[in-house]
Amino acid sequence: MAASNLLTVPSEGSGLARYLDEIRRFPMLEPEEEFMLAKNWRDHEDSAAAHKLVTSHLRLVAKIAMGYRGYGLPMNEIISEGNLGLMQAVKRFDPDRGFRLATYAMWWIRAAIQEYILHSWSLVKMGTTAAQKKLFFNLRRLKGQMQAIDEGDLPPETVKAIAERLDVTENDVIEMNRRLDGPDHSLNATLRSDGETEWMDWLVDHTDSQEAVLAREDELHHRRGLLENAMGTLNDRERHILHERRLAEPPATLEALSEQYGISRERVRQIEVRAFEKLQKAMQSEEARLTEQANAALPPPSTDEAANLQRP
Secondary structure, three states, X not given: OOOOHHHOOOOOOHHHHHHHHHHOOOOOOOHHHHHXXXXXXXXXXXXXXXXXXXXXXXXXXXXXXXXXXXXXXXXXXXXXXXXXXXXXXXXXXXXXXXXXXXXXXXXXXXXXXXXXXHHXXXXXXXXXXXXXXXXXXXXXXXXXXXXXXXXXXXXXXXXXXXXXXHOOOHHHHHHHHHHHHOOOOOOOOEOXXXXXXXXHXXXXXXXXOHHHHHHHHHHHXXXXXXXHHHHOOXXXXXXXXXXXXXXOOOOOOHHHHHHHHOOOHHHHHHHHHHHHHHHHHHHHHHHHHHHHHHHHXXXXXXXXXXXXXXXX
């Protein structure tokens, strides 16, 4: 679909006002003309037909976008997102279904605008379920209808009424109301007049440090290496039985392995125990060898260090 300069909405002020005046110049389409343009686009990918369908509905986008002025976002960006939704609607519109493009496009326009608001209104992720989106975009309207105060927590009876109206939990209403009433704060905002202490300085990170993560990964890599080397000390049957009984998911049963090797279940169990003991001894021996090798590579202690080591 060919792009148009009219799909790039100017910023707030006189530029936006001029844009709104310009899009009013495009005439509304009669049903027959709209039907033929839509068929030409669908059947022949006529870009001129698609362009005319889009431009004739730019006023619809602007009208819908004006209903989302209360979220503190630039109106030109909201209209631009609605225009993208309109283009998607034109691209997917089927004129043979018997309804007008405006009826179909309004859902695409609203969806595009709402997704933009949800992602841009706050750096903190808002709810993304259908019920939470409905709550986000209807809470202010319902508060106005119920003449609820604009600041502070809502009365319990108001919370209950909104929760029942929108089919969400009362806790969802309370959290969303607090989220909408509380503006975002920068983590780099200063706490003191000296300008040196920031909000982020007081945030606690409960995750492991990079050093701890690296140490854990090194230990895991080390133990895997010991296991692989130790498995080489087992014969094929021991290795297979131990793997199937201790490492496979789900583990093989004694009965299945006894049938596979033509031995008793007790014999399979004995081989498993013996193989595990051999594996443990091999890993312990390798660990001791590596430790001794690492100690031998260390430089000898100085005279002072040696004296300190000999002190009780």
